[in-house]
Amino acid sequence: MRAVSAAETAPTTYGWTVHAEKLVVRAGRHLAVNGLDLTLDTGVHGLLGPNGAGKTTLMRALATVVKPAGGRLSVLGVDIAGRGDLRRMRHDLGYLPQHFGFYPRFTVREFVEYMAWLKEMPKADIPGAVQRAIDRVGLTTRADSRMKTLSGGMLRRAGIAQAIVNDPRVLLLDEPTVGLDPEQRLDFRELLRDIGLDSCVLVSTHLVEDVAAACTDVVLVSDGRLVWQGSTGELAERGGAGDAGDSATERGYSALLRAHRGQVSA
Numbered sequence: 001m002r003a004v005s006a007a008e009t010a011p012t013t014y015g016w017t018v019h020a021e022k023l024v025v026r027a028g029r030h031l032a033v034n035g036l037d038l039t040l041d042t043g044v045h046g047l048l049g050p051n052g053a054g055k056t057t058l059m060r061a062l063a064t065v066v067k068p069a070g071g072r073l074s075v076l077g078v079d080i081a082g083r084g085d086l087r088r089m090r091h092d093l094g095y096l097p098q099h100f101g102f103y104p105r106f107t108v109r110e111f112v113e114y115m116a117w118l119k120e121m122p123k124a125d126i127p128g129a130v131q132r133a134i135d136r137v138g139l140t141t142r143a144d145s146r147m148k149t150l151s152g153g154m155l156r157r158a159g160i161a162q163a164i165v166n167d168p169r170v171l172l173l174d175e176p177t178v179g180l181d182p183e184q185r186l187d188f189r190e191l192l193r194d195i196g197l198d199s200c201v202l203v204s205t206h207l208v209e210d211v212a213a214a215c216t217d218v219v220l221v222s223d224g225r226l227v228w229q230g231s232t233g234e235l236a237e238r239g240g241a242g243d244a245g246d247s248a249t250e251r252g253y254s255a256l257l258r259a260h261r262g263q264v265s266a
């Protein structure tokens with residue numbers, strides 16, 4: 001169980017954990033997110049969409065790495081698009097970017113400790129929190145290995161460990177299952193379900209089956225906008241025999257995108 005801070009037991013003064021209205025975010029000169037409306041609360045939300053849909057750009061805005069160019073965005077009640085106090089709010093964020101940097105000579109433990117320090121965690125809490133995060137991603141036996149000696153899947157797990165080390169109330173994971181072997185993917189789904197019991201988790205992936213197995217609901221984006229949001233069961237019901245995909249969920253995904261593209265081109 002994660003430790004509960006005083007801030008968490010204080011009355012909540014905001015309606016949604018994540019609230020975006022007509023959100024616009026640039027990637028270079030391109031409006032990668034362009035008029036997106038979204039509300040999220042506790043649970044595991046699967047972020048799906050074709051290549052270039054704007055998933056990474058949305059994650060970057062939620063992680064406060066890039067400032068929105070328009071619209072409204074609040075996370076944990078803090079106005080991200082305006083003049084909200086981001087520093088305090090970042091203590092409650094966890095973010096695994098699609099590509100993350102690290103010092104190759106750091107051990108896994110040093111890497112996660114360093115990230116905990118950057119998140120301004122209380123010094124006394126860091127060693128225990130770091131060990132727990134490393135254990136949760138199954139890297140216990142590699143905790144003192146240098147990052148440069150890890151496989152791609154292990155690096156990804158170290159990335160997940162740094163994202164969860166502060167027991168974030170909002171956890172943003174951009175393609176976390178890339179490179180994980182089947183056994184690790186199953187463990188990861190369990191970890192997601194566990195964290196999603198009391199946090200808001202947004203997971204971007206191209207693996208629709210991961211979403212079906214681990215997510216409470218689905219957020220489908222395309223062309224920088226929200227196309228559809230609903231439960232995984234509802235997604236599965238959207239597909240028909242003629243839709244592309246190996247599972248009901250994949251067929252639902254294809255059907256929704258096809259309908260969206262039909263509307264856009266009409």
Ligand SMILES: Nc1ncnc2c1ncn2[C@@H]1O[C@H](COP(=O)(O)OP(=O)(O)OP(=O)(O)O)[C@@H](O)[C@H]1O
Binds near residue numbers: 027049057
């Ligand atoms: N630095 C940049 N300069 C210009 N355009 C960019 C830049 N970064 C991203 N884009 C464009 O913005 C759009 C959204 O990109 P983004 O990476 O957010 O999509 P995505 O849904 O995460 O894609 P993928 O599934 O391929 O990772 C794409 O059309 C992409 O080409």
